[in-house]
Each structure stands twice: as C-alpha cells, then as structure tokens.
Amino acid sequence: MNKWDIRFLQMAAFVATWSKDPAKSVGAVIVDTNNRIIGVGYNGFPRDIADDDRLNDKELKRRMVIHAEENAILNSTGNTANCLIYITHPPCLHCAGMLKQSGIFKAVFEEPAKDFKARSNLEETTKYLDELEIAYSMFRRNP
Secondary structure, three states: OOHHHHHHHHHHHHHHOOOOOOOOOOEEEEEOOOOOEEEEEEOEOOOOOOOOHHHHOHHHHHHHOEOHHHHHHHOOOOOOOOOEEEEOOOOOHHHHHHHHHOOOOEEEEEOOOOOOHHHHHHHHHHHHHHHOOOEEEEEOOOO
16 A cells, blocks of 8 residues: 555545444545545535434435445546545445446545445445456555
8 A cells, every 4th residue: 555545545534534424434535646636525415404313214314325435526626537536435336336437447445344244245346346447455444
C-alpha cells in the first residue's frame, strides 16, 4: 500500500464519521489520477430528510439511505471517468454498478473483519468487480 492509498483510506474513514447511522458508517473518497479529490460521500438520507427515528428502523433505513459511493459520485466536482474510489467497506453490487457507469476504474477498500456481515458477500462483490472490469485492492486495517 502506498502513501496515497493510506491517506485516502484514512480520509474515507474520517468522512464515514459524518454518517449518523448507528449500525454502520461508510465513507468514500473519489480521486483523479493526479491524487486530486473529486468527491466525498458517506451513507445517509437525502438532504433535508429527518433521520430521527428512521435510523432505528432497519428495513426503512435500508430502503432510504444513499450509500457513500453514490453520494461521492453525486457530490463530485467534475467528471469521475478514469478516477479511483477509496471506500471504508467493499461496495455492494448496486454501488459496483454505479462505479462502472460513472467511469471509475479502480476501487480501494478495507477488507471486512472476519465477523463482519459483508465478509460473506465479499466473493460475490469481487467477482462482479472483475466482470465490470473495475480493478480493486483490499487492505487490512492496522490493528
């Protein structure tokens, strides 16, 4: 892992702290090939939507939340084609498709913890990223 990977994964972890989701906070940072930040995002409800009791209703929250990767794309300041994305978690299949559609060519994310639910979906995610021809790198968080 190079110094830029470390920096942008740390930034994604910081951006994840902006999420109000008590169960899972996710952050994403999109950068161009010159290491300039193009967009950031975290998982949460759309702008101006109250998140009070809805965050505790798992099914409703799941249907309403905009994922960090989607928010990073939507909040981007420019064209995301030929960019990289740094994410605190592996992308879900829907977000992997969004990465492809937005022209992002590589995803860098942390390997899920052994007890983390997404670990069971990791093989499915990486196979889909391969099919989408999106390069990826997984890193273990330092203990």
